[in-house]
Amino acid sequence: MATITEKIAALRDDEPYYSFEFFPPKTDSGVQNLIARLRRMAQLSPLFVNITWGAGGSTSAKSLDLAKLCHSELKLATCLHLTCTNMAKEVIDEALRDAKAAGIRNILALRGDPPRGDEYWTPPDSQEFMHAVDLVKYIRQSYGDYFCVGVAAYPEGYADGSNPEAQDFLLDLPYLAEKTAAGADFIMTQLFFDTDRFIEFEKKLRDHKSGLFKSIPIIPGLLPINTYQSFIRTAKLSHAHIPEAILEKLNAIPNADDEQVKQMGVEILVEMISRIYSETEHRVRGFHFYTLNLERTTAMILDRSNVVHAPTRIPAEAAKPVAGTQSIDSVIADVKGLEVSEKAAPSMTTEASWDDFPNGRWGDPRSPAYGEIDGYGITLHVPALKALELWGEPKSTDDISKLFISYITGTLPVLPWSEEEGLSAETKLIESELVRLNKLGYWTVASQPSINGLRSDDPVFGWGPHNGYIFQKALIEFFLPQSTWLQLKRRLQTSDSISYYACNAKNDFLSNMTASDVNAVTWGVFPNREVVQPTIIEEQSFKAWSEEAFGIWREWQRLYPKSSDSWKLLDTIHDSYFLVSIVHHDYVNEKALWDFLLQI
Template structure:
């Protein structure tokens, strides 16, 4: 949906709104951290989020990828910045096509910063030299498909500002005419440069209206978070800072806490003033940080922490209005450690099951596109790190060591986990039981049963319990003990009779080709793995397992041996061959203990 349409709806309903801006992190770790932060921030219901443009080459691709994932994985209406810097028309075409393929409908069109190593903007061959031409080009090539947003400068564009007051006045008037041209060419929404003088912004809006710019104008709010950052940004953007603000920041120069607190105070005061004076909504420059932005919005009254939905066992359920996944309330347990992969792979589905899983596999669309896995897990940087922490295994014992180290929390990397630890918050395992679980899991590894997913039982755990709990307060959550591991054909033969002799266990085992499947789960049957009961609600069945989803997952799980691990080594190398052979000959085994009211079951799998 176009952001402008969502804004018009809000305005028509007399409701204020807010949005967050993010930028593409430079490291993989930064990207991982951003996803978690974004998920928490989006839970508060921004009307949209935007992501700035990492101009040129791989950064451009990374931005397109981030934007696609924001739209389809975080499920927030996403606006991607697009600039002219280093972007010849064909690069723009590629980017626009990719945006459409990812289902994005919103662009913030900018000229962009000067290319690296240049002081002033340089027009690339075959490219454009200003945002106006970019807006025109998008409209020419894609008609009305995209919602287009353009930048507004309450104090004129910084490049046009000098020490000459009269020249600045003229620059300001010119910038209004230029803005009018951008809107006339197809811009439907204006977001402004950051500012600290609210009256300056309000005058800007008035001046825009005077030259017949009628679209919504959103103030760009940049919370003051650090002294250095504030100085850098206001200097770079040539933003006039009111004396009082400057004085306060200077007075607290060496007190980080005080600067941050003042930033929140000031931000809240500014936002309240703007909203009280006709501003329809706020655009928060988050700088990828959540605390200041959320604190300001809370002060303004946008955020009521008591009303933020508590996460499901797999993380937050997106609550914003455009989210197809809003009612989603059940998932296969297999993606517990790869929730992003699950969301990504099911992004083309039209509807998601709300509590029962039965029949869901027929309605869900699982993408076969391995792009997500590769981009997420195996950038060159990550690959180098993987080689470092996993070494070059040449024996099964070497592989066992990699698993042991992961479960000892020594490496933080395993191909089958998006998380750096199996026993973290995401998996909802009691911290107190971590040690016991760790022992049992390491015993599995020693027995050459290589675990990729371990969920400990939960029995009527109050939903408010930190780490373990989920869902609204006053409830009780449950989880059957569940473990999934790779096993050699020989190990499976030894194991199967043990599994078959325990009717309280549900097990499934398959090889990579799917030619040999062993299970005691009835055809079409679905087994509940976790659920919760809450006052005034039906039973929420959060995770399940069934043969159909296990088969889909098994393909992914086996593929990870190859694409995410074996590919770290040269093709034909000993390591590569070992991992390939494990992938093609070993079994993936899933075991769930239906006797969750009693003690943990891991030892019973081994016994």
């Protein structure tokens, strides 16, 4: 199969093209359903697709399997991401060998961001791959011209999170020039929303005195806007500037109505594409969509754009999601022969809601978008120096409790398990209960109060279309010592109104539910629609989250010298605590869960 640059060269000089990016979901069912989605999106005829590679190679097997499927079964030109941060040479060699053996000829060579800033990053002992340029050189030395190699660029300047104000593209330009000179065939940008900055960036590259960027394909990375919260969150994580005009358009939508936000997001992206194509005089004619494994918004953009217009439509009788948890390897072996279990597969309405209310650990674990990858893997979300400033040097469990209470009461902006967005407004309604629980050593990392039939335009709880009604069950999730957990477990077993999951770092798992049980904890009833339940809790997603949740204790521990009091404390907590998730089914009684817990 032709490489990306060969496929570009085969187009007319001004002919636009587009590409899609996908990531391996965290759950097996999410992977299976992504396969069905890939088969549909392949009908939109992208020039190529990208498959991401988790931090430190954490998704390497799934990434390569998805790439094989796209290349061999769907006949799509496929580009495999490859990072070299903290990666052993043997892992990189294996990935390149496997890619070549599968016939994959495109690699996006990335350094991979340090988890929390350079001061927290320990390069591999060999220090052979310190930067993306080292990976580009190695690929060229080892494989010659077999691979078409892409590199990343940052139209607004690279930022590691420690000092976003220091972002400056001109500071990054020498590094981009070095990567390009080492053998890059195309450039793909980080996502952005400021069209003016990208156009300026492209012009400066084309005019660069080296001449390196005169004709190399420069492909802008675009993020379709699916929901207001995910848009704000992703822009913040990527340090992407949001122009005031875009914010004004989105903020003018009442209650950030999901459907209106999606429609406005489509208009914003269509306008960005049109301006870039026109104002670069067609020098930029390729557009890369960071789909986040979602299809609806991307398809809408292609349908409405006069620049990148899809030659085909997703058929109404689209393939249903693939049920079950069989390995992806077996799916790749015979993807065209997959059979769907009607009983086990989600309904088409459920599948559609994956795009309406996507992503996040509280989403549907069967969704292809479940477990959105932000490129960092397990992270504290703040640079190491700032983390030390915020959390100090805890030496006792009382110190940990005080940090959790400070976060709940708003005097601490972030905890290791949260992002710098603050608690949601609904948490204020149960603040006193959460403070009391944390004083007792129940360190809460997630919670929500129960509500019974509030309007969908409620300023605190509202979501979804207008004229609907919202419901939710009270839930809570916390860490607690094993001895306290054993006492709590005995009490939980006396109630038939409570469902729970519990797990420790050794993967000792307990629950009063079966593996197939699913708890809907948020749902809405709207005109002319079936009941929508965007938030469910079940075993598969809890296990995926618990692994990450305990990993965060280890990340926090790494801030301190080994064998220091803080290091020892966090080590003990990691090894001896349980993570517990509880749902109370009496959503009519708003005090039910809190009375149960505080009476223990």
